[in-house]
Amino acid sequence: MPFYNVWIEHVALDLNQTFTYRHDAALERGMRVKVPFNHRELVAIVMEACEQPDDPSRIKDVIEVLDEQPLLNEELFGLAAYMADTYVSSMMSCFKAMLPPALRPATRRASVVYEDWFVAGDSTQPLTKKGQETWERLKDALPMKASAFRKLAKSHARSFLERGYLRVEKRRKESALDLPEKEDQTFALTDEQRDAIAQISASSHDVFLLHGVTGSGKTEVFLRLAEQALSENRQVLFLVPEIGLTPMMIARVRSRFRQNIAIYHSQMSASEKYDQYEKVRTGEVQIVVGTRSACFMPFSNLGLILMDEEHDTSYKQDMMPKYHTRDLVLWRGAYHHCKVVLASATPSLESYARAYRGVFELVELKQRIARTMPAIRMIDLRQEPVVQGFSQSLLDAIARRLEKKEQVILLLNRRGYLPVVKCQACNEVITCPDCGIALSYHRSNDSLMCHCCGTVYAFDHTCPHCGSKHFFNHGMGTEKLEQRIQSLFPQARIVRMDADSTRKKNAHARLLEQFENEGDILIGTQMVAKGLDFPNVTLVGILQADAGLVRSDYRASEIAYEMLEQASGRAGRAEKEGEVLIQTFDQDHYVMKSVQNHDYKSFFVREMQYRHLGSYPPYVYMATIVFSHDDLEKAERVARQAKERLDGVRVLGPIEISMRMKKKRVRLLVKDKSQPHLETVMWDLVHHFDRSNVKMEINMHPLMLEE
Ligand SMILES: Nc1ncnc2c1ncn2[C@@H]1O[C@H](COP(=O)(O)OP(=O)(O)OP(=O)(O)O)[C@@H](O)[C@H]1O
Numbered sequence: 001m002p003f004y005n006v007w008i009e010h011v012a013l014d015l016n017q018t019f020t021y022r023h024d025a026a027l028e029r030g031m032r033v034k035v036p037f038n039h040r041e042l043v044a045i046v047m048e049a050c051e052q053p054d055d056p057s058r059i060k061d062v063i064e065v066l067d068e069q070p071l072l073n074e075e076l077f078g079l080a081a082y083m084a085d086t087y088v089s090s091m092m093s094c095f096k097a098m099l100p101p102a103l104r105p106a107t108r109r110a111s112v113v114y115e116d117w118f119v120a121g122d123s124t125q126p127l128t129k130k131g132q133e134t135w136e137r138l139k140d141a142l143p144m145k146a147s148a149f150r151k152l153a154k155s156h157a158r159s160f161l162e163r164g165y166l167r168v169e170k171r172r173k174e175s176a177l178d179l180p181e182k183e184d185q186t187f188a189l190t191d192e193q194r195d196a197i198a199q200i201s202a203s204s205h206d207v208f209l210l211h212g213v214t215g216s217g218k219t220e221v222f223l224r225l226a227e228q229a230l231s232e233n234r235q236v237l238f239l240v241p242e243i244g245l246t247p248m249m250i251a252r253v254r255s256r257f258r259q260n261i262a263i264y265h266s267q268m269s270a271s272e273k274y275d276q277y278e279k280v281r282t283g284e285v286q287i288v289v290g291t292r293s294a295c296f297m298p299f300s301n302l303g304l305i306l307m308d309e310e311h312d313t314s315y316k317q318d319m320m321p322k323y324h325t326r327d328l329v330l331w332r333g334a335y336h337h338c339k340v341v342l343a344s345a346t347p348s349l350e351s352y353a354r355a356y357r358g359v360f361e362l363v364e365l366k367q368r369i370a371r372t373m374p375a376i377r378m379i380d381l382r383q384e385p386v387v388q389g390f391s392q393s394l395l396d397a398i399a400r401r402l403e404k405k406e407q408v409i410l411l412l413n414r415r416g417y418l419p420v421v422k423c424q425a426c427n428e429v430i431t432c433p434d435c436g437i438a439l440s441y442h443r444s445n446d447s448l449m450c451h452c453c454g455t456v457y458a459f460d461h462t463c464p465h466c467g468s469k470h471f472f473n474h475g476m477g478t479e480k481l482e483q484r485i486q487s488l489f490p491q492a493r494i495v496r497m498d499a500d501s502t503r504k505k506n507a508h509a510r511l512l513e514q515f516e517n518e519g520d521i522l523i524g525t526q527m528v529a530k531g532l533d534f535p536n537v538t539l540v541g542i543l544q545a546d547a548g549l550v551r552s553d554y555r556a557s558e559i560a561y562e563m564l565e566q567a568s569g570r571a572g573r574a575e576k577e578g579e580v581l582i583q584t585f586d587q588d589h590y591v592m593k594s595v596q597n598h599d600y601k602s603f604f605v606r607e608m609q610y611r612h613l614g615s616y617p618p619y620v621y622m623a624t625i626v627f628s629h630d631d632l633e634k635a636e637r638v639a640r641q642a643k644e645r646l647d648g649v650r651v652l653g654p655i656e657i658s659m660r661m662k663k664k665r666v667r668l669l670v671k672d673k674s675q676p677h678l679e680t681v682m683w684d685l686v687h688h689f690d691r692s693n694v695k696m697e698i699n700m701h702p703l704m705l706e707e
């Protein structure tokens, strides 16, 4: 049949409308084609063949077919449709989110680069005793990248080559992720680990919440479960929140499974992503480790999905379609009839509530491998003064640890030098003209930065309002902390980790390696709270523990709790006992109490009461609608009209929120007990509400209200 319905990407079009074109050869669903549209050539995706339209003479021809095979299989089509429905977004935007950039409309592939790999030869020539030992230790890990093997085998690599134990083979260059080389370590499982694995394997449930305290050895549980799935010839998807923050985790997975693994994350180039995508599609690898977009990999036979740190907010995409990775992997798990394991020391309230009700099966690891949780000491800042950010207790503790040659992590969740630049003469605060919020001073490039939109402004150290050259020096970001701590401990080797110091590719991995090998103090933003496993870290200090609690967002307490508990969990993970010092004005707050007692359950119970009282998730489903326009009144008027149209749901607002790109913005907050009903109401708005050139953006199930 020569007629086909296609999806076209075009902002001015109504969501999900399709158009009909003619093509005389057969097209398959999921192929890309180029079509004429309003005097332009646009890329479209074929949806289906269709009947001859009423007036075939008006139908135009497809200009070019871009693919030999469909890009997406039926499962991924189903996933796109689910995603479009759930997040009230267009099919085309879902396809774009799902495909690697090289397969998105109108891109060409970069050339392929090759590099040396070692594969095992079949030599029986004698080796020295040391050589024999090294060979025994490493031979099962082959094939391996030549450079990596040389690092592990040191001087022996050459004789292995000369004696035919190794052969060189050219392979397509891997993702440039610079992972620390690790040798595989297998442990005798602890009783708890063994029980957890047995429970998951034997259960008839599909979805598990693995709640294991920090340092309880969740990774080893993942690796064993992955081995099981592989032994049944099924594929494994292993999701991590941010690749940069998890080089150690990935190195461990890779050291166990070597060549059988694809790595997929946002810092890779388009051609690297394409390579990894193809490896999965062609069945060359069985395991994918990656960040949220890895949940779209073209698996054919998934046997297990692992989602580490399932509470992490980076699993929610912040552009359209604003999906949550957890929802999508649950859908895929159901499609493949495979088990899904969500894991965290601090599960999201949504997941724990589901485990509580038995929707997910709860699996617990209550003990640390190191046996003891670190002791938490609250430093009451109402009693003990802080001088330039530090209490004397914290300074003393740092000094003691440095003396013992142990390592320290300091958390201050604010980057830059000064958080606010305020004129001493006229009291004006310098703000971002696009967003209206205070700019931060960054000393490294001597400029001002908006932490909302990322714009950098030149700073001549003169107040734009009154011309004064004097500014207050209140407040502190990580840059200032670094300077201060260096002057207090001149001998200490300090590593700073925040969004500024980690901008370059592989910077995370490099900084972490630097800290592990030759650092004394690691300072940083919430990044340092995540996943780090350094045996010699015995002190964690948290400078402004209350900072997260003063935010008005409904999830503020949960996010603050996660950060504090996770940061605390970095101390004392091996033999040496750990200690955590938390500087707070509010030590009786239930968040502080729960952290102090390492008591997730009490946090959960209290927080659920607040969510219940305020009608917030997980008690209701929620969406935000943001209207933006140059004219605030117009945006408000349209928002009020939309509110009237929203029938049978609770609507709060409109309220004005911070500007974005110079546009004024107002927000409606929509709540309902029923997810399908909420979706119906929102779709109705998208299709039938006249928003007269006011921009309208919907965010289903937002994690944060202020964005
Ligand atoms: N059975 C075991 N025997 C000895 N050591 C183990 C065992 N299992 C794990 N470990 C070690 O214990 C440490 C903590 O394990 P892991 O990093 O998996 O913890 P985790 O549960 O992921 O913690 P977090 O949630 O804090 O990231 C690691 O250094 C790991 O190598």
Ligand SMILES: [Zn+2]
Binding pocket: 432, 433, 434, 435, 436, 450, 451, 452, 453, 454, 455
């Ligand atoms: Zn801005």
